[in-house]
Amino acid sequence: RDLARLLGMRGRVGVLVRLHALGDFFSPEYVAFWLAKVLQYPNLAVYGYTARQRGTPIGEAIAAARDYVGFERFAIRHSDGGGDQDCTQSVRAVDEAANSMVCPEQLGKTAACATCGLCWTTRRNIAFLEH
Secondary structure: HHHHHHHOOOOOEEEEEEOOOOOOOHHHHHHHHHHHHHHHOOOEEEEEEEEOOOOHHHHHHHHHHHHOOOOOEEEEEEEOOOOOEEEEEEEHHHHHHOOOEEEEOOOOOOOOHHOHHHHHHHEEEEEOOOO
C-alpha cells in the first residue's frame, strides 16, 4: 500500500527504495517479490547491498533480477563479492581499492549518500573504508 500511495502521488517522477538497511534477502521468493514490484511500478527503483553471493540460490536470483530489469532499476550490490562489477569491497586505505571506486561520501567529496548517488548510478564496484 505504501508503494502504491508514494508512486501515485501527483507530480512524483519516481521512488528509489533503499532495501535492507538492516537485514538481507532471505529467499529467492523474496527477491521475486521485489522484482514483481519493480515490474508493476515503472517509476520504482530499488538499491542496496546483499551478503548473498553469486553461486547461491538467493545470489543468483538477485543477479537474474538485476539483469532482467537492468541495474538502473534493481541496483543491488554483492558485499565483498569479488566480481568485476555490481559489488562492494571493504578496504582499510584508499590505495587498497583495486578495481573499485572509493565511496565519495566517506572521502568528504559529497555531503551524504543522497547527494552522491554513485551506488545506484554505476555498475562499477564501490569500495568502502572500514571503520
